Amino acid sequence: MLDLTARELSAKILHGEITSVEATEGxxxxxxxxxxxxxxxxxxxxxxxxxxxxDVDRRVAAGEQVGALAGVPVAVKDNMCMSxxxxxxxxxxxxxxxxxxxxxxxxxxxxxxxxxxxxxNMDEFAMGSSTENSGLKQTVNPWDATRVPGGSSGGSAAAVxxxxxxxxxxxxxxxxxxxxxxxxxxVGLKPTYGRVSRFGLVAYGSSLDQIGPLTFDVADAALMLxxxxxxDERDSTSVSNEIAAxxxxxxxLDEPLSGLKIAIVPEFNAGADSEVQNAVAAALEVYKGxxxxxxxxxxPHFEYAIAAYYVIAxxxxxxxxxxxxxxxxxxxxxAPADYxxxxxxxxxxxxxDEVKRRIMLGTYALSSGYYDAYYLRALKVRNLIRQDFTxxxxxxxxxxxxxxxxxxxxxxxxxxxxxxxYLADIYTIATNLSGVPGISVPCGQDSSGLPIGLxxxxxxxxxEKLLRIGRMFEKHTDHxxxxxxx
Amino acid sequence: MSELEYKIVVGLEIHVHLATRTKMxxxxxxxxxxxxxxxxxxxxxxxxxxLPVMNKKAFEYSVLTALALNCNISSFTKWDRKSYYYxxxxxxxxxxxxxxxxxxHGHIEIPLExxxxxxxxxxxxxxxxxxxxxxxxxxxxxAIDLNRAGTPLLEIVTEPDMNSAAEVRTLATQLQRIVxxxxxxxxxxxxxxxxxxxxxxxxxxxDGTLYKTSISEVKNLNSxxxxxxxxxxxxxxxxxxxxxxxxxxxxxNKRTYGWDDENQCTVLQREKEEAHGYRYxxxxxxxxxxxxxKWLAEIKSRLCELPLQMQTRFxxxxxxxxxxxxxxxxDRSTAEFFDRAVKAGGDAKRLCNIITQTGxxxxxxxxxxxxxxxxxxxxxxxxxxxxxxxxISPSASAAIFEDMVNTQKTPDTIVREKNxxxxxxxxxxxxxxxxxxxxxxxxxxxxxxxxxKSKKAIGFLMGQVMQKSRGQAxxxxxxxxxxxxxx
Ligand SMILES: [Zn+2]
Numbered sequence: 001m002l003d004l005t006a007r008e009l010s011a012k013i014l015h016g017e018i019t020s021v022e023a024t025e026g027x028x029x030x031x032x033x034x035x036x037x038x039x040x041x042x043x044x045x046x047x048x049x050x051x052x053x054x055d056v057d058r059r060v061a062a063g064e065q066v067g068a069l070a071g072v073p074v075a076v077k078d079n080m081c082m083s084x085x086x087x088x089x090x091x092x093x094x095x096x097x098x099x100x101x102x103x104x105x106x107x108x109x110x111x112x113x114x115x116x117x118x119x120x121n122m123d124e125f126a127m128g129s130s131t132e133n134s135g136l137k138q139t140v141n142p143w144d145a146t147r148v149p150g151g152s153s154g155g156s157a158a159a160v161x162x163x164x165x166x167x168x169x170x171x172x173x174x175x176x177x178x179x180x181x182x183x184x185x186x187v188g189l190k191p192t193y194g195r196v197s198r199f200g201l202v203a204y205g206s207s208l209d210q211i212g213p214l215t216f217d218v219a220d221a222a223l224m225l226x227x228x229x230x231x232d233e234r235d236s237t238s239v240s241n242e243i244a245a246x247x248x249x250x251x252x253l254d255e256p257l258s259g260l261k262i263a264i265v266p267e268f269n270a271g272a273d274s275e276v277q278n279a280v281a282a283a284l285e286v287y288k289g290x291x292x293x294x295x296x297x298x299x300p301h302f303e304y305a306i307a308a309y310y311v312i313a314x315x316x317x318x319x320x321x322x323x324x325x326x327x328x329x330x331x332x333x334x335a336p337a338d339y340x341x342x343x344x345x346x347x348x349x350x351x352x353d354e355v356k357r358r359i360m361l362g363t364y365a366l367s368s369g370y371y372d373a374y375y376l377r378a379l380k381v382r383n384l385i386r387q388d389f390t391x392x393x394x395x396x397x398x399x400x401x402x403x404x405x406x407x408x409x410x411x412x413x414x415x416x417x418x419x420x421x422y423l424a425d426i427y428t429i430a431t432n433l434s435g436v437p438g439i440s441v442p443c444g445q446d447s448s449g450l451p452i453g454l455x456x457x458x459x460x461x462x463x464e465k466l467l468r469i470g471r472m473f474e475k476h477t478d479h480x481x482x483x484x485x486x
Numbered sequence: 487m488s489e490l491e492y493k494i495v496v497g498l499e500i501h502v503h504l505a506t507r508t509k510m511x512x513x514x515x516x517x518x519x520x521x522x523x524x525x526x527x528x529x530x531x532x533x534x535x536x537l538p539v540m541n542k543k544a545f546e547y548s549v550l551t552a553l554a555l556n557c558n559i560s561s562f563t564k565w566d567r568k569s570y571y572y573x574x575x576x577x578x579x580x581x582x583x584x585x586x587x588x589x590x591h592g593h594i595e596i597p598l599e600x601x602x603x604x605x606x607x608x609x610x611x612x613x614x615x616x617x618x619x620x621x622x623x624x625x626x627x628x629a630i631d632l633n634r635a636g637t638p639l640l641e642i643v644t645e646p647d648m649n650s651a652a653e654v655r656t657l658a659t660q661l662q663r664i665v666x667x668x669x670x671x672x673x674x675x676x677x678x679x680x681x682x683x684x685x686x687x688x689x690x691x692x693d694g695t696l697y698k699t700s701i702s703e704v705k706n707l708n709s710x711x712x713x714x715x716x717x718x719x720x721x722x723x724x725x726x727x728x729x730x731x732x733x734x735x736x737x738x739n740k741r742t743y744g745w746d747d748e749n750q751c752t753v754l755q756r757e758k759e760e761a762h763g764y765r766y767x768x769x770x771x772x773x774x775x776x777x778x779x780k781w782l783a784e785i786k787s788r789l790c791e792l793p794l795q796m797q798t799r800f801x802x803x804x805x806x807x808x809x810x811x812x813x814x815x816x817d818r819s820t821a822e823f824f825d826r827a828v829k830a831g832g833d834a835k836r837l838c839n840i841i842t843q844t845g846x847x848x849x850x851x852x853x854x855x856x857x858x859x860x861x862x863x864x865x866x867x868x869x870x871x872x873x874x875x876x877x878i879s880p881s882a883s884a885a886i887f888e889d890m891v892n893t894q895k896t897p898d899t900i901v902r903e904k905n906x907x908x909x910x911x912x913x914x915x916x917x918x919x920x921x922x923x924x925x926x927x928x929x930x931x932x933x934x935x936x937x938x939k940s941k942k943a944i945g946f947l948m949g950q951v952m953q954k955s956r957g958q959a960x961x962x963x964x965x966x967x968x969x970x971x972x973x
Contacts, residue, residue: 079535080535081533081534081535087534087535089534094534097534099528099533099534099535100528100533101528101533103535198537199535199536199537200535200536201535202534202535203534203535203771205770206770206771207770233539234537234539235537235539235771236537236538236539236540236771236772236773237537237770237771237772237773315767316767316770318569318765319567319569319579319765319767322569322571322577322578322579323532323534323576323577323578324534325571325578327573328531328532328573328576328577328578329532329533329534343571363765366569366765366766366767367763367765368763368765371765371766371767375767
């Protein structure tokens with residue numbers, strides 16, 4: 001049963017071939033066996049999940065209308081507010097935070113009758129590329145327990161890869177869905193900025209954050225996007241239906257695109273490890289075999305993306321995280337000497353190193369006298385990167401490149417060198433700066449058997465096309481069916 | 487002794503609570519005096535994960551106010567975060583507007599004592615959210631009430647164009663009238679709907695050299711008296727300081743004061759202006775607001791005649807005294823009611839007397855405005871016409887007004903039913919005069935004596951006739967007949 005995709009499982013539940021309670025119990029059995037090794041979850045809610053599953057089963061049995069994810073056990077990254085359990089953002093400062101409300105995506109999942117089994121681990125406040133910055137626990141890569149699952153949605157990627165759920169939500173600020181999906185051999189979709197409401201997503205970099213699914217295959221990603229996409233009046237940056245209404249992403253999913261034009265940036269591909277280069281080249285050959293045309297382009301401002309990202313994201317983060325001060329939210333220091341110490345000590349004790357580093361970076365970038373040199377300049381770079389994408393999409397339907405320059409690296413390998421860690425997101429960050437959607441699709445394994453991801457990007461609000469392009473590949477390859485031996 | 491002249495220079499920052507139903511960025515209803523922390527939701531208390539949604543009404547109210555202040559309205563405006571750590575600020579940043587406020591470059595006319603008006607420049611007006619309140623009455627602990635957090639707050643910044651404490655006060659009262667006229671704020675000072683922060687310094691000319699004293703900002707004033715007195719106090723204090731120390735303004739040297747109402751003095755709060763540490767940057771959770779012609783025209787159509795214009799018009803067109811015109815225009819509905827009654831044919835001066843002497847009294851008792859009384863402007867015009875025509879006496883009009891309010895009958899019906907029609911019949915009145923003359927020989931003697939007692943005696947005889955007629959005799963006719971009879 002745990003080999004089924006979410007789509008297959010929901011079909012079986014609808015047809016009464018399997019109950020949601022059985023599926024949920026199956027997931028929890030596996031969690032009990034495997035989770036101690038993987039460490040994907042910060043919290044699980046077995047009783048809650050089983051009662052929701054039982055309710056779905058009852059309604060299915062009664063012939064009542066049920067949602068698109070009826071009875072399917074899924075997981076949610078722990079930076080999405082949920083009134084069940086805690087919402088920690090994997091931070092000591094929020095270890096005991098209980099949200100009184102549900103995030104928009106949680107509401108949508110539950111309205112679609114999904115069964116949320118738990119909240120997944122992540123880099124603290126989504127700041128990181130390996131999930132090693134979690135303040136609460138360690139997650140390892142299900143393909144190799146000595147390696148990282150990627151980040152920041154490492155818990156969600158590991159949970160899906162290890163079959164500890166049938167799909168999960170992550171958030172992607174600079175690659176945090178696509179990169180762990182690539183490292184863990186699952187599909188990871190970052191929708192267009194504005195496609196999915198951020199209401200209830202604890203903010204890191206507000207102008208970059210976007211929620212997306214991590215799934216077994218592209219079809220499941222389409223299914224989950226169907227559930228979470230669409231305008232939400234509580235998020236002013238969520239796109240209106242007049243401008244770009246979502247569609248049924250499953251409807252035409254299996255129709256291949258003819259005359260597909262794929263843009264590639266030769267020097268990017270050349271910048272990756274050779275095994276990654278080879279896998280991506282092989283994937284491009286598959287597309288060529290399907291009638292696609294490859295077009296070589298340049299993205300001249302891509303090289304400034306990481307610098308611009310670390311100014312914009314940290315600037316926004318420094319402000320977003322100001323409320324965790326021991327006065328309003330979060331851990332409060334035990335014995336402050338004075339009023340100022342309530343703030344300084346609570347924050348010093350509650351935040352991890354990387355979060356502190358980014359708060360300081362962002363605070364500096366916004367400070368009087370530095371704003372123009374850093375923040376304003378980063379915004380200019382951002383515009384230039386947007387232009388790079390616009391020009392590329394004038395020539396091609398999509399852009400393809402690796403998700404990451406390497407496969408999953410060793411636990412501890414890059415923790416001492418933040419800059420090396422930042423480079424892990426070199427291929428993914430630009431889409432967040434420009435807002436366009438991107439997907440990571442498994443496209444092979446390296447000699448150690450570690451998964452490699454192919455990244456595909458399309459113009460803003462063309463997720464339908466993006467998913468179809470991904471699906472074309474999936475239907476002609478079997479990389480996405482490979483499972484870790486755990 | 488050296489020659490010294492000085493000029494007070496004051497600019498004002500004004501914060502106005504907008505009277506929208508809900509808060510600036512969430513759906514919580516605005517409320518004053520509710521139990522602490524009962525008018526809050528995840529958004530206005532800055533819970534992790536929440537996002538703001540702009541209250542369109544608050545934006546429109548702000549634009550309307552800025553239009554009334556002759557400001558330019560930007561076609562594109564954005565929101566910014568202003569960061570500072572304070573317990574009453576839930577997110578530790580305030581959503582405000584920094585470099586692209588929705589309006590700039592306006593002016594407001596204020597009346598001067600000599601009857602002229604003075605133009606005070608408006609630098610900008612922008613919209614932001616208010617913070618909560620810290621409560622320090624719990625001994626070792628401080629409590630925070632976030633009911634106010636997120637209230638729409640319009641900030642208006644004037645040029646330093648005011649040159650006396652009285653001018654500052656006048657501007658404050660004019661602005662209060664304007665926002666009330668526009669219906670964008672209740673502007674109740676006691677509820678903190680308006681808060682003022684004057685920036686004061688002196689331009690001193692001594693021996694032909696100009697010296698400027700350093701600027702004092704007095705924070706959070708919420709009464710007109712406090713505004714006037716704090717400006718006057720600061721001016722005196724700065725002059726004393728200059729005479730004593732000769733200290734003048736240095737760059738960035740702005741001191742912040744509070745106003746101690748009990749001791750009627752300013753109290754130093756911060757010596758140096760803190761470096762601009764607010765780390766403003768564009769609010770990524772909100773989209774910029776684009777103002778198109780159609781929307782602007784729609785808001786413009788809600789503008790009304792402003793209080794000072796109306797007051798000037800009443801004084802000029804209707805020949806009212808400045809004082810009377812001021813009383814009538816203190817409140818928009820009363821002013822418009824009066825205006826309608828005049829246009830319905832009532833004499834302006836007469837209507838003014840009826841409204842200010844009787845109407846305001848009745849309205850006050852009933853706890854409403856004159857316009858809210860259950861009478862029409864047309865009925866009031868009719869009442870004024872009847873007095874003018876001599877059909878009823880001015881003294882009877884007050885009672886009729888009250889009857890109109892209580893019974894909702896027209897003045898002519900009331901007059902007819904109560905038999906209050908003024909008697910102009912010379913024959914009938916003459917008979918009464920004769921009776922009074924016959925009954926009061928002493929007074930008649932005094933009245934005809936031409937001496938000091940004469941005037942008083944005539945008044946007495948007049949009163950006797952009026953009493954006999956139960957107030958219905960026309961005083962004009964009585965007076966004419968009486969003087970004829972007394973020779
Ligand atoms: Zn609220």
